Amino acid sequence: MAERGRPTKYNEAMQEKADDYLTTYQKDSVVPSVAGLSLVLDLSDSTIYDWKAKHPDFSRTLRNIKKKQEAELLNKGLTSEFNSTIVKLMLHNHGYSDKVEQDLKSSDGSMKPTIIELVAKSE
Numbered sequence: 001m002a003e004r005g006r007p008t009k010y011n012e013a014m015q016e017k018a019d020d021y022l023t024t025y026q027k028d029s030v031v032p033s034v035a036g037l038s039l040v041l042d043l044s045d046s047t048i049y050d051w052k053a054k055h056p057d058f059s060r061t062l063r064n065i066k067k068k069q070e071a072e073l074l075n076k077g078l079t080s081e082f083n084s085t086i087v088k089l090m091l092h093n094h095g096y097s098d099k100v101e102q103d104l105k106s107s108d109g110s111m112k113p114t115i116i117e118l119v120a121k122s123e
Helices: 012-027 034-041 045-054 056-078 084-092
Strands: none
Touching: 012 034, 012 056, 034 045, 034 056, 045 056, 056 084
């Protein structure tokens, strides 16, 4: 069964343009992004992710964009070149968080958890 819809714009030239984005994004963006790539290629985000699923080279390019973005955010966030609040928000998309977990046990074991037992009412 033939695919429906418009023929794909994906070809070697588009792949090269996507790969070039990693070295040229600085003229338009502070960090590389899927949004920046979609502007350069004049494609929708859904097409970008469709190509990611269908074309291994394009998937590699997107992975490299994400890794380059993460590295730039970390490096420039640590040197205060980037706004720390924005870095924190963007690094959340890379799996970073500042969640604090508290353990409610005492160091000497004197605090015990409260156990509540529910018992069915007998008739």
